[in-house]
Amino acid sequence: MAESKADIRDQSPRQAITLRQQAYKGMEDETEYTFSTDAAVLWRITRLMLRYRLRVALAVAATIAAAVFQLMIPRFLGQAVDNALGLLGSGAVVGEVAREALFEAAMLLLGASILRGVFTLMHNYGGEAIGHLIAYDLRLLFYKKLQSLSFSFHDKMHTGELITRGMLDLEGVRMFVNTGLLRLVLLVNLIGAGGYLLLSTDLLLGALSFSFVPFVAWRSSVARLRLRALWLALQVRMGRLGQIMDENLTGIRVVRAFGAEPHEVGKYDIAADDAMTIADERIRTRAASTSIMTFAYFISMGLVLWVGGIRVLDGEMTVGALTVFLTFITILQQPVRQLGLLVNSIARASTCGGRLFSVLDLEPAISDGPDAKALETTMGAVSFEDVSFAYTDEDAPPVLHDVSFTVPRGKTLGIVGPPGSGKSTIANLLPRYYDPSAGRVTIDGQDIRDLTLASLRQAVRIVQQDAFLFTTSLENNIAYGDPWADDQMVRGAAATAQIDGFVANLPGGYETLVGERGVSLSGGQKQRIAIARAALLEAAVLVFDDSTAAIDAETERRIRAALRNHMQNCATIIISHRLGALRHADEIIFLEEGRIVERGNHDSLIAAAGRYAALFALQSRDDASQDAAQ
Amino acid sequence: MTAIPRHDHPQNDGGDHPQDDGRDHHGRPPRAVVGSQINQDEEMFGAAFDGRVVRRFFHYVRPYRQRINTALIAVLVFTGAQLAIPLIIRYAIDEALVARQDGGSDGGGGMAILAGAIAAFAVVIIVNYGASYIQDRLVGLTGEKVIFDLRRAMFVHLQHVGLSFMDKTEIGRMMSRLQGDVNSLQEFLENSITAIGDLVLLFGIVAIMLILDFKLGLLTLSVVPVLLFVRLIWLPRARIAFRGARETNSSANGALAEGIHAVRTVQGMGREAVNFALYTEKAQQNLAAHLRSAKFAQAMIPIVDTLTGAAMGIVVVVGGALVLDDALDIGVMVAFLFYVQRFFDPIRSLTIQYSVMQRAMASGQRIFEVLEVPIAIADGPDAADPADIEGEIEFDHVTFGYVKNQPVLKDISFTVHKGETVALVGPTGSGKTSITSLLHRFYEVWDGGVKIDGRDVRDYAKAALGRHIAMVLQDPFLFTGSIFENIRFRTQAASREDVERAAKVVGAHDFIARLPGSYDTMLEQQGRNLSLGQRQLLSFARALVADAKILILDEATANIDSYTERQIQIALSRLLEGRTAIVIAHRLATVRGADRIVVLQEGRIVETGPHDALIAEGGLYARLYALNYASFDDIPEDILADAINEQART
Ligand SMILES: Nc1ncnc2c1ncn2[C@@H]1O[C@H](COP(=O)(O)OP(=O)(O)O)[C@@H](O)[C@H]1O
Ligand SMILES: Nc1ncnc2c1ncn2[C@@H]1O[C@H](COP(=O)(O)OP(=O)(O)O)[C@@H](O)[C@H]1O
Ligand SMILES: [Mg+2]
């Protein structure tokens, strides 16, 4: 046990760094993340608080006031003790005076306690409120940032990791205000003002009362650094564990199909043990620092009792005065015990804050340029001009090489090619989900990089290969791009996508929920919902990315017929493995490894007897039977 | 309230209540929501005590009895030390100091007593130190361990519950049980142990005060009923406020999670502004609820402090008078003052414990609900786990459905002999995937039986089925990790060569080799740095590496062009020798080469036989084939219906 402890301690800095690097993996692309020191993170949280200056001022004032009234209590208690001992004189008269003085002390105690309570309420409520206000601000910033960060960021960031940052890390920052910062203010005040009071009363005793402070301060700063590293490590490991569970449940059929349950449990166990080790280390560190700090505190108390006792014995001091010292130290007991929490809170806040801010500080790789204009569509012609593209800057070969084509308004471009040839990538470049590394994409001659994203994305509609459906009603799903669409528009779009008949047969109709409590949709139904979504909207460019793979050809033909009006007013790109769907396209390009290897219309491509023709032959029966005969 | 930006529909004035379902004549509120509509009705707070939950929970605590007991002892020792300190001070004051002040005994005696008191103090704080460390360490560690055990138990259990349960369960909800709910039980466990310390402290203080001076003790404690009364009024209101805070929290978090999962759709559809407005509203509700709950949480502080002040006042006035009258030692009064100051701490933490308990009970219920989901498909005591199988498959009058009274497969019977390849064809929804699910015993048949080598699949160990059947599922799910790990997956014994060979068969080797990391390239979540077709190829390769006797391909090449598919088939035909295969495909070119073709229609087998025989028979398959469509899915529904009707007539 001792050995492993030493082990961990030895490795910790290096370990912490690699963990940090892991945690920030996937962010380098957007901006260079410089590791801010704890102080910078904490200062930034404090700056966020300063947005609520008045509240902060009030909360701090209340915290100080609470400390002041807290500090009065030992005085009054000491007074009362001396009064009770009748130290103010002797005889019956003195007894009366003492009684009155006791009553006065009691009233003062009551008053101070009430005020302390009221100010503590203000301090705590103020701290909580500021914490929640900051959390609110951060929540909105985070949400907005995530919505604006481009695909390249989201490709690399695991969703679970982002959710953790938006929930747990945010919580860590929020808690810092009350359990960290204000508690620190309270503690500093209690120790500072109390120290002044006590030291001015009796230098030696005062110094003894506070002898634990330097030790505790040193211990807690050591513990804080250690805990910070542990928090970070734990966060990463818990994230990994969450990811394993999430993927296991999402891919449950694969797991079952391969009888891989033991394999998965094994993966889980490794990750869980890993997390457990850190969690254990964190608890040990916390327990060790809390208990030793309390111990130091009690030593001070013992010293005060001892030296003070001697003073009293020597007649240099009253019992009441000693009581003042002792009760004062008692008042510190709770805060000192909470020092552990305080340290933990600061460590957690600097870790969590760092993780949160690293996302907030990212600039989207793709955003509106300084003088971006709204798209003006006239002809709706889309062109790729010598476009090359790579998803990563590493030495991977580019995904697209010098791709050029033009699709005028009312015309259709078909794209075919083996998996990974770059078909979806072409689609992804149109709404600027990614930017080409060379060449340019234009709509009506306007480079799409000069356009506002909003106007561009409104003009380009892509029906994706795998549609995302929301756990809400079917109509909300269809009207996702235009929530103000009226019922007629929604039904019209559903009819265009040939899904209206299916919906009409559901007991809940368009209000049927999708998912757990509603219908589970087949692949083809999902694809048709996605098509309806696009059909609801006006578009200058319409792209179908293999989005009819699960729909039969006749239904697909009907959909195309229903979209004819739409398609007359826009440029259409159809990516499909079903060549029948492309037969009538004005131009067809055959992609291979990111290059256009063949182009032309159906007839010319067949005549050319190249790859397209071979593909077509495979799909038509005549040739197939020939094939079988071989 | 934030107005939702209304692009291009200025005539509508709706938008104030995006979640409001009400529609009026002038316009309608936008059909827009963020976040799932489902997770909101989860109960956040349960009864404060649910015997069933606690009993089941303690089942998980039991292995750590020893630790818990030690922790409890440490807590008691710790509490004892806390209680002893004022007593030592009292002793020092009364026996050493006051005696001296009253001018009684000589200084030397006082000094000795003081030294004794200090020694006692030293012993107590050392004990306190040890106990405090042990308590914190053990309580924290045990809490962590129990919770890891519980989470693991859930995870392992979920590996074995029936798919019909998993089909109906949203993953986000399950994850919140595995994470959030488990954490509230952890909090409960940790707090329970300290709560015991608090209780002891509370009763200890009461007892000591009463023993030190009964009357004064009673008078001082007279403030307690006031506190109880105030709490009684406060609690129900506070509970509502706390619940509101938690509910709005989970609703806002749900919306955030959705925003993250759906970010591509959101950006593609330009929904950022609308969603942001909706989210802002949720965040605002959350903020308001939290502020309210913070008010309630803090409201008790001044009351407790006032009562503490009053109690101190009583001690000072009454106790002071007694001291003046020499009826009470000053040290007792000082000790009283110490105790009074600490008296309310345990009360405070005990009330916090109350809401922790409520939360824990609700969470516990949800957790044990998961653990109680029956393992629909468990291995029997003498489940067969043969090292090798022949690979003969028989469906014997199988009827099956997902929903009661709605059979999806009706009286299905067919046999696939060892080494044969059988193709299942039929329109979408005709039950092809369901047949493969039954072979793997994902679900239990309603009637009839599924046999492998003449033995019912129910008599096989599940591990055996997993080992001898390899599947390429319709949905190509991949894990975060390297390509190598993904292809190898469960077959940990597979070497690099095995993996490469499989990748070559499905034609994935070339593109993998081109990647900068080759087979060690890391896949992002669900393989999204690959194209869909490439993911399908990897999922295909994964099934080949498993090297099983039975291979099931469920539309393994749906997103792959015919040419690549053809290449795969040629490479596969060698690999399939000696293996039994069930192939589901739409393209007739794929199907034609099978030894036998089973044609499905609405859950029934309408024809079976080899391609040529079916053509010769002139049935449905022949008719469909004659229509000259490349794929079954290509056949328009009305033509299909005609063909079927005609079939029925003949
Ligand atoms: N998000 C991504 N990050 C990195 N690489 C990607 C990403 N998406 C696709 N790729 C790679 O780019 C190539 C082209 O993919 P894609 O355009 O999706 O092909 P397809 O023609 O099948 O639609 C593939 O080699 C794929 O691995
Ligand atoms: N997990 C499930 N829960 C409920 N119904 C299902 C489930 N899977 C499939 N179904 C239903 O069972 C029928 C047959 O589906 P399936 O076997 O997937 O057909 P195929 O593979 O031929 O397209 C369909 O009507 C489908 O809606
Ligand atoms: Mg694609």
Ligand SMILES: [Mg+2]
């Ligand atoms: Mg299927």
